[in-house]
Amino acid sequence: MDEPAITPARAGTEIQAVALGGLSPDPSWRRPILAQHQLLILITTGHGTAQVDFRDHPCRPGAVLRIHPGQAFRCTGAGLDGVGVRWTGDLPDDPDGAPTAPPGQPAHWQPDGADGEAVVAGINRLVADCRRYPDDVRGHLLVRHQLTAVLLRLALLAGPARTGGAAELATFRRLWAEVERRHPETRRVEDYATTLGCSVRTLTRACLAVTGTSAKQVIDQRVALAAMRLLAATDEPIAAVGRRLGFPEPTNFGRFFVREVGRSPGAFRSGRQESAGSGTRAPVGSTSPA
CATH class of the missing domain: 1.10.10.60 (Homeodomain-like)
Structure with a gap:
């Protein structure tokens, strides 16, 4: 069950703990949902595929997904589940802080080694503190900084974007x-x-x-x-x-x-109820690694 949201009037940015299984009204994910908030999801169990704007990303425990408002999002796979947060409002130091995902912005990471351990620990700590401090302004500042830190770490893992001058x-x-x-x-x-x-x-x-x-x-x-x-x-x-x-x-x-x-x-x-991976050509506006 989703946790109570932080009050935006008190905290500035609304941050809420979520479970992957609670995001879709259809447990079988027969079709994608259109995300209404920013989402950061850590896959904790199962193996399967996350489809973000019609690009398929293989997922196993430790995989991380970032979804922007308006994006089409769908998960398939045996026992695939996870935890994370959703948020509205601005994070001043968010490296990918655009309200919608521009071309080339990563949506999926599968970090391993020390990086993977740090990301998994960071998201688990973020979710735990979001649940622990649902109405505390100082607690909200804590989870906001934790969220920013995880997003910055993911941006470092993604490497430099392909850009011109x-x-x-x-x-x-x-x-x-x-x-x-x-x-x-x-x-x-x-x-x-x-x-x-x-x-x-x-x-x-x-x-x-x-x-x-x-x-x-x-x-x-x-x-x-x-x-x-x-x-x-x-x-x-x-x-x-x-x-x-x-x-x-x-x-x-x-x-x-x-x-x-x-x-x-x-x-x-x-074909929207077909399994993920139908081979549809994804437009440039969809999210893919740079």
Whole structure:
């Protein structure tokens, strides 16, 4: 059972202990859930697969998962379970503190040796203290610092991100924030360039440096990812999903989806109850190791 949440008005960041098995309303995880909070999960028992935005990650005890709000998340496997925390609000020193996961951000770690021991101990201590101090402001400060420390350790394990220079990275981050906000409205690079006060060439150069793909590909693949999430995790009609993402005509949405994902929206949805690892091509906006 989830533990009582820290009161945001008193503590600034709401942090709550969770169990992996309590995250999905369906114990068999026949389809993914759309995460509503930041999640950090430690796998404690069983072997299986965690699917984060349609990328499969093999899991055994000691594996760590980080999920961002809006991401599609699903677990399969015999006896797979774990513990962790979810949180809302800002952690000032969070190395991956974007409200949504940008391309290339890791979602899975399987550390071993001294690093693995430190991560497992850190998350277990974090969960225990979150439960022990549900209403204490000083206790909240403690668990907030513990959470930040674990996230920093995971960032060190991930190694340096594949980026260009500082200017390209800054430009890409500005673009990504706009894409997150406006991808249901426009897929035109020119519109983003106008909003950001730069040229299409500047945006393309930044995206190539950071992701290896063009600005147009970054935008289109983010739209495809949004469609995949809605098709897999909700019962919203396919035509309605297309309209939400800027496609008034279902045929245009279908052509776009096939081009980006490799199968039709209907075929993708019909396979949502298949086992993890269906071979779907994951868009650039999904999470993968850098």
